[in-house]
Amino acid sequence: MTKKELSQCYYLKKEIRNDRERLERLRAEAKYPPTPKLSDEPPGPHTNEGRTERLALEIVDLEAIIAAKQIQRIHELGKLERFIADIEDSMTRQIFEYRHVDGMRWSEIATRMGGNNTPDSVRMAHDRYLKKFSDT
Structure with missing residues (x-):
């Protein structure tokens, strides 16, 4: 998996959150x-007429988009979890899980891992594994 593929779950989650908002x-x-505007002038192209219908259509459309993205995220999450499960080293597996499934920052991962881990050390372990994986 590439870094771009690994980050898909994160970005889909972010898109879904933005779409829900x-x-x-x-x-x-x-x-x-x-409130209706009281005027003797004829209605222009941007009146409230049809506004309810337009909003209803936008809502239905956006709900369908969100549902499609949720299905895509479930699919991507499954691929990601299978990839992570195939990592032999437990520490590396945890780093990938925290980073790509839980969306944690490197500093949070280092704290969670404990020991003498630093944000740079967990990031480098992550990147070394990806490099090794891409070289094979």
Whole structure:
């Protein structure tokens, strides 16, 4: 696996979180319609007419996008966990698990691992394994 492939779960999780926040904003916007403007002028192209329908379509569309990304993330997580399970060394396996499944920073991983591990030492162990894996 490449670093890019390993980071897919993290970025998909981030995308899903952002999409959910956007969905909540759309739902809030749909829940509280704006007050009608009282004017003698004819309605322009940006009136409230059709706003509810537009928001409903956006919400349904975004829900489908989120569901598709969740399925993709489950698939990527399965690939990632199979890759990690094949790592023979327990310490290296834990580093990959903490980094790519749990999304921890190098400093958090070093603290969790204990001993004399530093953020640089766990990162280097990670990168050495990837280099060894890509060389074979």
